[in-house]
Amino acid sequence: FPVENVRNFGIIAHVDHGKSTLADRLLELTGTIAKTDHNKQVLDKLQVERERGITVKAQTASLFYNYGGKLYLLNLIDTPGHVDFNYEVSRSLSACQGVLLVVDANEGIQAQTVANFFLAFEAQLSIIPVINKIDLKNADPERVEKQIEKMFDIPSDECIKISAKLGTNIERVLQAVIERIAPPKVSRENPLKALVFDSTFDQYRGVIANVALFDGVVSKGDKIVSAYTQKTYEVNEVGILSPDEQRTQKLYAGQVGYLIAGMKDVTEAQIGDTLYLHKQPVEPLPGFKSAKPMVFAGMYPIDQSEYNNLKSAIEKLTLNDSSVTVHRDSSLALGAGWRLGFLGLLHMEVFNQRLEQEYNASVILTTPTVPYKAVLSSAKLIKARRAVQKNMVFIDQNRVMLKYLFPLNEIVVDFYDSLKSLSSGYASFDYEDAGYQTADLVKMDILLNGNPVEELVTIVHKEKAHPIGKSICERLKDTIPRQLFEIAIQAAIGSKIIARETVKAYRKNVLAKCYGGDITRKMKLLKRQAEGKKRMRKVGNIEVPKDAFIRVLKRQ
Ligand code: GDP
Ligand code: MG
Numbered sequence: 001f002p003v004e005n006v007r008n009f010g011i012i013a014h015v016d017h018g019k020s021t022l023a024d025r026l027l028e029l030t031g032t033i034a035k036t037d038h039n040k041q042v043l044d045k046l047q048v049e050r051e052r053g054i055t056v057k058a059q060t061a062s063l064f065y066n067y068g069g070k071l072y073l074l075n076l077i078d079t080p081g082h083v084d085f086n087y088e089v090s091r092s093l094s095a096c097q098g099v100l101l102v103v104d105a106n107e108g109i110q111a112q113t114v115a116n117f118f119l120a121f122e123a124q125l126s127i128i129p130v131i132n133k134i135d136l137k138n139a140d141p142e143r144v145e146k147q148i149e150k151m152f153d154i155p156s157d158e159c160i161k162i163s164a165k166l167g168t169n170i171e172r173v174l175q176a177v178i179e180r181i182a183p184p185k186v187s188r189e190n191p192l193k194a195l196v197f198d199s200t201f202d203q204y205r206g207v208i209a210n211v212a213l214f215d216g217v218v219s220k221g222d223k224i225v226s227a228y229t230q231k232t233y234e235v236n237e238v239g240i241l242s243p244d245e246q247r248t249q250k251l252y253a254g255q256v257g258y259l260i261a262g263m264k265d266v267t268e269a270q271i272g273d274t275l276y277l278h279k280q281p282v283e284p285l286p287g288f289k290s291a292k293p294m295v296f297a298g299m300y301p302i303d304q305s306e307y308n309n310l311k312s313a314i315e316k317l318t319l320n321d322s323s324v325t326v327h328r329d330s331s332l333a334l335g336a337g338w339r340l341g342f343l344g345l346l347h348m349e350v351f352n353q354r355l356e357q358e359y360n361a362s363v364i365l366t367t368p369t370v371p372y373k374a375v376l377s378s379a380k381l382i383k384a385r386r387a388v389q390k391n392m393v394f395i396d397q398n399r400v401m402l403k404y405l406f407p408l409n410e411i412v413v414d415f416y417d418s419l420k421s422l423s424s425g426y427a428s429f430d431y432e433d434a435g436y437q438t439a440d441l442v443k444m445d446i447l448l449n450g451n452p453v454e455e456l457v458t459i460v461h462k463e464k465a466h467p468i469g470k471s472i473c474e475r476l477k478d479t480i481p482r483q484l485f486e487i488a489i490q491a492a493i494g495s496k497i498i499a500r501e502t503v504k505a506y507r508k509n510v511l512a513k514c515y516g517g518d519i520t521r522k523m524k525l526l527k528r529q530a531e532g533k534k535r536m537r538k539v540g541n542i543e544v545p546k547d548a549f550i551r552v553l554k555r556q
Helices: 019-029 045-054 083-093 109-123 141-152 170-180 304-320 345-358 407-414 415-422 461-477 519-534 546-551
Strands: 005-013 057-065 070-078 100-103 128-133 194-203 205-213 218-220 223-226 230-233 235-239 244-246 250-253 254-259 274-275 295-301 325-331 337-343 363-365 388-396 399-406 441-448 459-461 487-493 496-503 536-539 541-546
Touching: 005 083, 005 109, 005 325, 019 057, 019 070, 019 100, 057 170, 057 235, 057 254, 070 170, 083 407, 100 109, 100 141, 100 170, 100 254, 109 141, 128 141, 128 170, 128 519, 141 325, 141 407, 194 304, 205 250, 218 244, 295 304, 295 345, 304 337, 325 461, 325 541, 337 345, 345 363, 345 407, 441 461, 459 461, 461 487, 461 546, 541 546
Parallel strands: 005 070, 005 100, 100 128
Antiparallel strands: 057 070, 194 205, 194 274, 205 254, 218 250, 223 230, 223 274, 235 244, 235 254, 295 337, 295 363, 325 337, 388 399, 441 459, 441 487, 487 496, 536 541
């Protein structure tokens, strides 16, 4: 296949603007999949993607298309839209020379349209603007054209107006891909240089690496070396994705496909790695910046006997999603577990859901926190404002883009939902890391009769300490059973108590309901009470049921 007839392109868009639907139409039009009424987001293969209607993993499909008497190979790389998965987007773009930037004709430019545009622009890709959903009653493609010209400096006449749903103008999109995107700059004569841009794990076949070939050829039986680990492997299978795996004899420079080479261990398949032929080393490709986790949470098996199963499930899933960081952790209340870092809250929920659905694991996930850097100096005393406006750009008369500096922990939990409901769904939101800032944060302890409970120490903003402390005390009061003595539940900052609840003294007399002499019944009840105690943790002389910790630590 001549390289000048190859195009590698991605689709980028704000969530719900129609990437996956456009991908379905492109697959149908090129005969990659049969045209039926059931093709809905064909590239969204994961169960979590289908249930939530969002794309999480980038998927790849090779399309063949006849144009002007020539056959072209178009490699389409679908990308996720949500902010949490920007990392996936920039990774997939490294295998592309151009993108389709899809914008909803009704909603116009949104936060992730802007963020994704810049990812593509910085990667120096050709950008083809596609205005989708022109069939909608309120569609205003001319307004969106003007927004695109103003924000991105792309002339209006370059916009292609389509309806992905009805299949209007899809041919134009394919033609633009061929006309406006350059073929990859590669050489088949040079020795093999392949970029691993994604990888998945298959229980039976091991690691399946998605590769983009920059130079050379690879076929079954070749000996290849990983530039990252310097390990040598024999290639078992190569093929293209269309969108299911389709075995081929060889993969050539300019192609995108998959490769299986007996990599078994999760650490062997580094995303961003360069593969080359044994004894023909090449200069490795620049690779990727590693993803930076923004949100951390503890993860524990519900039952400790499930620890090993959960461990292997987490390992396999992190191979498939290398942006998650994992550190071992343990808690007196919850046992052995891990501290996981995620790119955002949705990312965390999706990871949890994938563990449950794809690996049948049930876990306790603790309230997410964000990273802090503690500096022990008087600079902490400086009052920092919680949000600072940085920038304001009018996209058009009705829409404005505002840039603010926010503390991450203010936006981690429910900021996005509140913003959506305040603006009746009109506002959209995207974020990037702005570095650490000083802030007025305090360490809050939870005390039971004066004894600090180590699992429940949190870092909170000074102004929020009171309501948070109060709510933790109330939740504990509801779950700690009455005991022989009174229990004071307190939230404290240093030596200052900021909230208190009391559990009154009382002994739950399990024998009260046993009249007279049924000794075996009495024994059974006492035994049950003793077993209950095993699920308790002692703080001072107070028995605290594990459920109490779980209720406080767990996300609501
Ligand atoms: P993605 O999040 O960008 O992948 O968006 P999807 O392809 O999942 O589409 C989001 C929603 O918009 C779905 O309900 C689609 O059926 C709908 N949609 C996509 N394209 C069109 C279109 O051209 N017209 C209309 N009316 N709806 C569309
Ligand atoms: Mg999608």
